[in-house]
Amino acid sequence: MPKILQQTGGDVVEIILADHRWFEEALRELRDVRADRAAVLADLATVLIAHAEAEESKVYPALSRKRAIDSEEVEHSEHEHDEGNEALLALMEVEDPASEEFSEKTHELSEALSHHLDEEERDVLNPAKTDVGQEVRDRLGEDFSAERARLIESDCGSIENVRRIVEEAQKKK
Incomplete structure (x- = not known):
């Protein structure tokens, strides 16, 4: 299992x-079937929730304030986080990590997450690289890392x- 990254800035x-x-790597x-799937899922849930919540906050x-992305992109990314969280919850609710149902729900989470990562890297992170200065990206790195670490410590990945x-x-839909 990959070690949970605890970056502090950059x-x-x-x-x-x-x-x-x-x-x-966690999805792999x-x-x-030989992996400790329950442990991997627990770590994935924690980091995924912390990551998404820190991105959104x-x-x-x-x-958006720097005009690197617009409100539609923010809304779309948040919607994809919601879809990923639904798929994550469905996987967490499977009782037997060795079951076919666990494999099916893993596939559904993998599809949702892979789609989001691809779009976010193209439509959010690329504009951040080109439209936002290094100093701002570094400050955001510190803010993101601190919030992500705080959420990880708070057991944000609990079911x-x-x-x-x-x-x-x-409820927001």
């Missing part, structure tokens, strides 16, 4: 990309918290 784009690569582990608003996040998102 370019926010590089930090987010490092998380994306970590997610891909989840697909491996720290990164997207700042990039109760993921369920709460999904229910709140469904």
Whole structure:
């Protein structure tokens, strides 16, 4: 299992990309029937929730203020986070990590997450690289890292918290 990254600062784009690569590795582990799938899922849930919540509270608003992304891009990214959280919750609710259902739900999460990572890297992170100065990206990296670390410490990936996040998102629809 990949070690949970605990970066403390630097370019926010590089930090987010490092998380994306970590997610891909965690998904590979989840697909491996020999892996400790329950442990991998617990780590993935924690980092995924912390990452998305920190992006929504720290990164997207700042990039929007800098006009690197517009409100439609923010809304679309947040919607994709909601879809990913629903797929994550469905996987977390599977009782047997060795079951075919676990494999199916892993595939659904992998599809949702891969789609989001691809779009975010093209439509959010590329404009952040070209339209936002290094100093701002570094400050955002510190803000993002601090919020992500705070959320990880708060056990944000617990099934109760993921369920709460999904229910709140469904109420907004």
